[in-house]
Amino acid sequence: MTRSARRTRRTLPVAAVGAAALLTLSACGSSGTDTGSSGASPHSASGDEKLSGTVTVFAAASLKESFTTLGERFEKAHPGTHVTFNFGGSDTLAAGITGGAPADVFAAASPTTMKTVTDAGDTSGSPATFVRNELEIATLPGNPHKVTSLKDLTRSGLKVVLCDTSVPCGAAAQKALEAGDVKLTPASYEQDVKSALTKVELKEADAAVVYKTDVKAAGDKVRGVRFPEAADAVNDYPIALLKNAPNATAARAFIELVRSADGQKVLTGAGFRTP
Structure with a gap:
């Protein structure tokens, strides 16, 4: 880790997400999953590191309510961060990403749409399915x-x-x-x-x-x-860290929250199904 990277991180405070859940997230990503599959690092949100800056998330329109809630929780857990969303049709979002729109995370409503971005080489690591929808x-x-x-x-x-x-x-x-x-x-x-x-x-x-x-x-x-x-006609929803993410460290932590037990609770509460 570079000296400048160390300066951009800090200890995670306890917030709505819960201390135990945050420690679990920082150690191993989402419960029972390999964070590498979403481009996340197992050390991306460790207890002695500081997260800051804006995380820009391009997400399918159907995720608006649940992701807005998760964004608020993320900001409370990481003072100094801000999560901004671009919700819309997954195909339009994918076109924006492949066209060079700056973003950190892409959450699509189907693997087919995500494939547009992965085929263009615009993801970092393999996308991970985090919910399903009917x-x-x-x-x-x-x-x-x-x-x-x-x-x-x-x-x-x-x-x-x-x-x-x-x-x-x-x-x-x-x-x-x-x-x-x-x-x-x-x-x-x-x-x-x-x-x-x-x-x-x-x-x-x-x-x-x-x-x-x-x-x-x-x-x-x-x-x-x-x-x-x-x-x-059940749709799988994949999420991925983008290759040229301006704030990759905080973006990984947001993906970890989405895939965590707390994130899944918010999503299933909104009517989504677990993968």
């Missing part, structure tokens, strides 16, 4: 159109929106529709899952196929409807 149908509150299946979405006069097939939620929806042998022409294709859900929240659409986590985050603004074909 689709649901979001309907208007109370489900006034009595939607109970994917097939119901094909009813005449029903306005349905989907994510564009270029983004993971859209690709997953298409896979589910094919599994159910359902042919659906949506009123619009949206560039990320939040945009699709917002159409229903604003009553500009009667239903949308989105992630279970987004339905849960919307609360009583929508009604979620499960459907069996969702089991054929």
Whole structure:
């Protein structure tokens, strides 16, 4: 470790993440996982090192609520750090990264999208799957159109929106529709899952196929409807340290938090499934 590197690190304070969890993170990354698979170093957040500066995270739109919570916890655990997020469609984020946008961490909603970044040589180490997500149908509150299946979405006069097939939620929806042998022409294709859900929240659409986590985050603004074909279209979410990360040390620590027991508790509480 260089002398300048030592000056940029300090002892981890005890905060909401919990002293025991922080010590575990600093020693070995996420519980039962090899931190090397995410580009993280087992010494990236050790007890005698200081973390500081901004960590820039590009993350799939569906991670907004849970990652915002984790960012706040990270900042409390590491005074002097700031986590800034760019949430959006994974394909757009990947294009930004391969185009040279400065970022430290990429969390995508599918391995296919992450592959765009790894193929370009823009990750440091191999991405690691940290959660999985499943689709649901979001309907208007109370489900006034009595939607109970994917097939119901094909009813005449029903306005349905989907994510564009270029983004993971859209690709997953298409896979589910094919599994159910359902042919659906949506009123619009949206560039990320939040945009699709917002159409229903604003009553500009009667239903949308989105992630279970987004339905849960919307609360009583929508009604979620499960459907069996969702089991054929579960998305794995990979996370990776980026090759030219401006703040690689703190970025590794953030990835460790995401993959830790505390991070997983936040994510599963939001409706995500463990890998």
